Amino acid sequence: MIHVLLIFISTVQITKLQDLVNRSKMARCRGRFVCPVILYNGKHICRSSTLAGWGELYGRTGYNYIFSGGIDDTWGAESEPEVPEDDSASNGDSQLFDKVRGLDIKLLRYLSVRYICDLMVENKKVKFGLNVTSSEKVDKAQRYADFTLLSVPYPGCEFFKDYKDRDYTAEGLVFNWNQDFVDAPLTIPVCFTKNLNIDWSKYQSWDLVQQTQNYLKLLLHSINSDDESGLLVHCISGWDRTPLFVSLLRLSLWADGAVHASLEPAEILYLTIAYDWFLFGHMLPDRLSKGEEIFFFCFNFLKHIVSEKFSAMKKPRDRGSVTSLSSDFSLITEDVGGATCLTNDAVDLFSGQPLAASSWRKGHNSSPQTVLWNRPNPLQERLAHPLSQETKSSSSSSSNQSETGFTCAGSSPMLAAEYARSGSSLSMDYGSWQIVSGCGSIHDQLKDGFSLLFLFLSSCRQARLETVREVFLAAYSSTVGLKSSAPSPSGAISGLLEQFARGVGLRGTNRIV
Secondary structure, three states, rough: EOOOOOOOOOOHHHHHHHHHHHHHHHEEEEHHOOOOEEEEEEEEEEEEOEOOOOOHHHHHHHHHHHOOOOOOOOOOOOOOOOOOOOOOOOHHHHHHHHHHHHHHHHHHHOOOOOEEEOOOOOOEEOOOOOOOOOOOHHHOOOOOOOOOOOOOOOOOOOHHHHHHHHHOOOOOOOOOOOOOOOOOOEEEOOOHOOOOOOOHHHHHHHHHHHHHHHHHHHHHHHHOOOOEEEEEOOOOOOOOOHHHHHHEEEEHHOOOOOOOOOOOOHHHHHHHHHHHHOOOOOHHHHHHOOOOOOOHHHHHHHHOOOOOOOOOOOOOOOOOOOOOOOOOOOEEEEEEOOOOOOHHHHHHOOOOOOOOOHHHOOOOOOOOOEEEEEEEEOHHHHHHHOOOOOOOOOOOHHHHHHHHHHEOOOOOOOOOOOOOOOOOOOOOOEOEOOOOOOOOOOOHOOOHHHHHHHHHHHHHHHHHHHHHHHHHHHHHHOOOOOOOOOOOOHHHHHHHHHHHHHHOEEEEEOOOO
């Protein structure tokens, strides 16, 4: 039995991370420090709030000093920042910022973060005429110059009241960029703008769908353009726009099989709602009372990112290259005479029909992130009509199995390819089980099959995201409801989580609440 494993393990040491977090948390608004939330191909996707302004810095450091009895270990072994006693207030501010933001930068570098995505529509958040927050893009000392800053202004939660008032229709809903408080420009490095084939100069004319799609493409491109560097996403406080994009990133990568491979649709939904949204402070009752339904928009928006354009997988090359689709992928072929590799669930996936949550359960011996291809004979005849039977209804599962020849056997950040035929030797001859890595190859006759394989994997992605959206809509409508004139948000969170808890088996269906 042969196993090929590719495991991505974070090299972060917990004790050192805790120390850096404790010392750097004052650098950011509300003390919401840089926190790694997704590990993707060995890279950290992080979230936080924006940088704190001088008022919050002085206020929090003074508060902590007083209520700690004069013993505040926030700065660790380093000396505490001193409030200037002379008239050089600006010089004192600079010293304080050097210290706290220097610690923030240490944390970012420890997590190997290179890209910082700022979703604020303001350079600095202003309340009652005072700057209450700052941001990396307007740091006067250019402390964050070594990072790649992506200033991508995105409407705040207040804008999503218009989304609800338009009967939850995001198409045609355009943000008013001429408001007085909007002063943050869209700034993207040239290397990203030329690779994404998006006209970024027209961003102010995009509706909410186009804007969210293009920003998500940008984030996905940033985490795939560098093999070692991570990403930080933040807005102002980090509990509305930030969970929107972190959740979309998590679900998109899960649909590609890049993260959380063992989770079914109801389980990944429970994870992203409980962790990405509620644990990090999204105030759902308050947002519902104001009609600011950014939470609902996030999961309803999944229907707009089912395309392979949002996939983290690499497309096959047009020149007939027979390399793997990505570093986390394997291809296995099998003779027609061998045991069939299709199931009824796989046929449903290939036809693009949504599946019930139970159909995503994998057997004990399933190999995560493995695609089984039943070799047709002859190959050219099969590739000439790859989707001829895709939309036809079948009276028997065996008929579908012989005509499609594909199955989706799950997905994982861990690559696992298994040779299960005892007593047989692994061969590179066509017809045997074969493992294809980034530097491997197979018979030339398979080179055109990658396009078909990629198309199949795209259909898996679509079915997964559609299933997650359907589960969410069912739970949301039964607990929170849509367009309710008199909502009762107090039980919204508990009711919604209870629905998902039952779906993933954490609660019994007969439990009385």
